[in-house]
Amino acid sequence: MSGAPPKRTAPTPTEEGQGALVAGLLELAHALGDPARDLAILGEGNVSAACGDGTFWVKASGSSLRTLRPPELSRVRLEAVLNLLARAPLSEEAVAAGLFEALTDPTHAKPSVETFLHALCLGAGAAWVGHTHPVAANALLCSRLGAEPFFGHVFPDAVVVCGPEPAALPYIDPGLELAIALREELTRYRARHETLPKLLLLENHGIVALGASAKEVLNITLMADKWARVLLGTYALGGPRFLPPEEVRRIDRRLDEHYRRNRLAREGEQG
Incomplete structure (x- = not known):
């Protein structure tokens, strides 16, 4: 009888890919939850990433971005969540039951109430989503003023990283009602700009970054935070001096800025 240890079955490429995806999502969550950044505390905020097979990972309800672990992620079926949204209005009990049924594995933790928001963003074309509450x-x-100050750019890098214009919504109760309003806003935004927004502003609530990579989501969030800090400083000194709209369009369309934008999304470099 051989004393050699039994051979381990190599993981399939799909399994390896999901492992890397989960690792990337946790890294993004920890970066967004870093206390030094003032982006989210306690159980605030959530993250998600598309798996490429009609499912996505999303932060479970009640977990913390700063300390997020694999058991605190839920994998859900995109179509099931969107179908649930299409049946609105629904009772809280029906929403809870529907989200549980959307899980790919019933042993996974309860998905965040913001799962609807993530499903809409991922279904519209984003690959990664990060939602935070920056101070x-x-x-x-x-x-x-609400979201109004963000509809004028004050420095070029915000155009490059966050896009020429954010999407915005007034305060709406998080969950199903917010998702219904977001569905309309994404349709309106796409009709106007022929693309998906990179930054969504939720008045009295927080921000959402929509990206092609985890690094792009982090970049958008950090740049939106800087943008807000700069705006606050300008209001202390008489008010912002916005870039002319034609200059914003020129920056957004410059070939060298497109190159820098793509590099930032891939590598996460700033500057």
Whole structure:
């Protein structure tokens, strides 16, 4: 009888890919939840990533971005969540039951109530999504000005990283009602810009970054935070001096800025 250890079955490419995806999602969550960045505390915020097979991973309800672990992620079926949204309005009990049924594995943790928001963003074409409550951004979004200051750019890098214009919504109860309004806003935005927004502003709530990679989501979030801090500083000194709209369009369309934008999304470099 051989004393050699039994051979381990090599993981399939799909399994290897999902492992890397989960690792990337956890890395993104920890970066967004870093206390030094003032983007989210306690159980605030959530993240998601498309698996490429009609399912996606999303942060489970009640977990923390800073300390997120694999058991605190839920894998859900995109079509099931979108079908549930199409049946709205629904009771809280029906929503909870529907999200549980959308799980690919019934042993996974309860998905975040923001799963609808993530499903819409991923279904519209984003590959990664990060939702946070930055202190600086919320200082503006919770003010009487709301999202209005963000509809004027004050420095070029915000155009490059966050796009020529954000999408925005007034305060709506998180969950199904917010998702219904977001569905309409994404349709409106795409009709106007022929693309998906990179940044979504939720008044009295927070921000959502939609990206092609985890690094792009982090870049968008960090740049939106810087943008908010700069805006707050300008209001202390008489108000912002916005870039002319034609200059914003020129920056957005420059070939060298497209190159830099793509590189930032791939490598996560700033500057």
